[in-house]
Amino acid sequence: MKPPPFDYHRAQTQDEAVNTLMNHGSDVRVMAGGQSLMAMLNMRLTQPKILLDISGIPELNYQTESSNYLSFGAGVTQAQALNNARVVNEVPLLGQALPYVGHMQTRNRGTICGSICHADPSSEIPLVLATLGGEIVVRSETGQRIIPIQDFQIGLMTSARRPDELVVSARFPVARPEQRFSFTEIARRHGDFAIVAIASCCDGKTTRIGVGGVADTPAVREWPRLEPDQIDDALNELAWDLGGYDDIHASARYRRELIRKLGRDQIERIQNDQD
Amino acid sequence: MTKIDRGVRYPVSFRLNGESVHGYAENRLLLSDFLRHEVGATGTHVGCEHGICGACTVLVNGLPVRSCLMLAVQVEDCDVQTIEGLAFADGSFNELQSAFNQRFAAQCGYCTPGILMTLQHLKNQNRDFSEEEIRDALGGHICRCTGYREIIDAAMDVMGADSRQTDD
Numbered sequence: 001m002k003p004p005p006f007d008y009h010r011a012q013t014q015d016e017a018v019n020t021l022m023n024h025g026s027d028v029r030v031m032a033g034g035q036s037l038m039a040m041l042n043m044r045l046t047q048p049k050i051l052l053d054i055s056g057i058p059e060l061n062y063q064t065e066s067s068n069y070l071s072f073g074a075g076v077t078q079a080q081a082l083n084n085a086r087v088v089n090e091v092p093l094l095g096q097a098l099p100y101v102g103h104m105q106t107r108n109r110g111t112i113c114g115s116i117c118h119a120d121p122s123s124e125i126p127l128v129l130a131t132l133g134g135e136i137v138v139r140s141e142t143g144q145r146i147i148p149i150q151d152f153q154i155g156l157m158t159s160a161r162r163p164d165e166l167v168v169s170a171r172f173p174v175a176r177p178e179q180r181f182s183f184t185e186i187a188r189r190h191g192d193f194a195i196v197a198i199a200s201c202c203d204g205k206t207t208r209i210g211v212g213g214v215a216d217t218p219a220v221r222e223w224p225r226l227e228p229d230q231i232d233d234a235l236n237e238l239a240w241d242l243g244g245y246d247d248i249h250a251s252a253r254y255r256r257e258l259i260r261k262l263g264r265d266q267i268e269r270i271q272n273d274q275d
Numbered sequence: 276m277t278k279i280d281r282g283v284r285y286p287v288s289f290r291l292n293g294e295s296v297h298g299y300a301e302n303r304l305l306l307s308d309f310l311r312h313e314v315g316a317t318g319t320h321v322g323c324e325h326g327i328c329g330a331c332t333v334l335v336n337g338l339p340v341r342s343c344l345m346l347a348v349q350v351e352d353c354d355v356q357t358i359e360g361l362a363f364a365d366g367s368f369n370e371l372q373s374a375f376n377q378r379f380a381a382q383c384g385y386c387t388p389g390i391l392m393t394l395q396h397l398k399n400q401n402r403d404f405s406e407e408e409i410r411d412a413l414g415g416h417i418c419r420c421t422g423y424r425e426i427i428d429a430a431m432d433v434m435g436a437d438s439r440q441t442d443d
Contacts (some may be wrong), residue, residue: 001304001324001325002305002308002324003303003305004303004304005281005282006281006303007278007279007281008277008278008279008280008301008302008303008346008348009276009277009278010276010277010278010279011276012276012277016276020276034344034345035326035341035344038305038326038343038344038345038346039325039326039344041303042305042324042325042343042344043325051302053349055349079338089381098290099411102414102415103329103414103415104325104339104393104411104412104414105324105329105332105339105340105341105393105415106340106344106415108338108339108340109340109341109344110343132426189414190411190414191414191415263409
């Protein structure tokens with residue numbers, strides 16, 4: 001339960017971090033808040049040659065609005081985002097989800113981007129970004145690329161980030177006035193890994209739902225028009241499509257039932273909120 | 276860029292409960308182990324070592340964090356507060372510690388230092404808290420003796436708002 005030996009690099013600038021990744025690539029694990037990675041190191045689930053600490057890079061600590069997005073630099077902690085009034089007003093789904101992310105003590109160090117990179121299937125922040133259709137910005141020595149979230153999280157704890165790339169920010173779409181949002185989850189203890197997490201969004205016409213904790217990545221489904229008498233069938237189909245799995249926390253059947261029950265509560269609530 | 280190679284004991288300086296501390300740490304040494312084994316401040320307890328139990332919670336620059344999920348070399352120049360800094364200079368309990376004493380909020384005492392540091396962070400905000408807010412903050416701590424009721428009562432005695440849900 002102690003980290004294995006590694007070389008520790010603390011970058012002061014984004015360029016230093018990118019340069020380290022270019023030179024050492026897959027030998028490096030990038031650490032921002034370390035609230036998942038340090039636990040994995042302690043359990044020796046990962047044994048990187050180099051631990052690259054980006055938590056002290058001032059230029060990555062920003063929350064800015066650009067075009068239709070609220071952008072979070074890779075240094076922004078979950079607590080900083082939760083304390084930002086603009087998050088609650090402009091990306092309300094994220095504002096609703098953040099209190100479910102870990103505990104107050106881990107949110108003080110855990111970052112928005114780090115949680116997305118970690119790509120845990122039961123994480124709330126990747127689920128919110130997937131449901132909203134946001135983007136990830138990565139940088140390497142050869143330049144910058146912008147990856148839509150559905151192309152970023154490609155599997156269980158796996159992202160499309162190349163070994164020489166640094167995730168520099170995550171872009172969350174700003175809510176439009178007609179949109180309503182809802183987030184909820186069931187966990188053994190508040191702050192623990194979600195057994196099932198549901199994020200939903202409705203703009204008066206289309207209804208979109210994101211489900212976390214059931215498949216390897218957040219599953220997002222959209223219905224152009226979902227009438228009240230179609231909700232049960234739609235969610236039942238979604239539940240069977242995802243299948244779920246048995247583990248010590250819950251059975252696959254219970255997970256599917258949570259999709260049906262929580263999904264219905266959420267969709268009805270935000271559909272009715274339109275009027 | 277700061278580079279610390281494996282196996283090297285690297286100097287670390289920070290303030291612990293207001294006093295300057297200098298020590299040496301390998302880059303992979305956890306802050307919790309640094310406090311206990313290098314500094315000798317054994318009040319901070321270590322439970323799960325993966326951020327779940329909350330026993331090792333300390334304040335870094337005023338914010339409660341898990342000292343098992345931080346490296347000692349990361350607290351360079353930081354302000355760290357631990358359980359050793361709560362009591363008054365003459366050794367008498369501060370308000371929170373007294374409330375814990377009054378309410379029998381410590382049983383085996385293993386989780387107590389971490390819980391007191393989280394509550395001290397709330398106390399430092401100089402306002403009243405609802406029972407729900409206190410429960411939410413304590414959600415990041417596990418008490419294996421399950422003495423939660425007494426812990427919440429003690430916290431409510433010190434900074435509880437009128438919205439108290441229990442009757443005495």
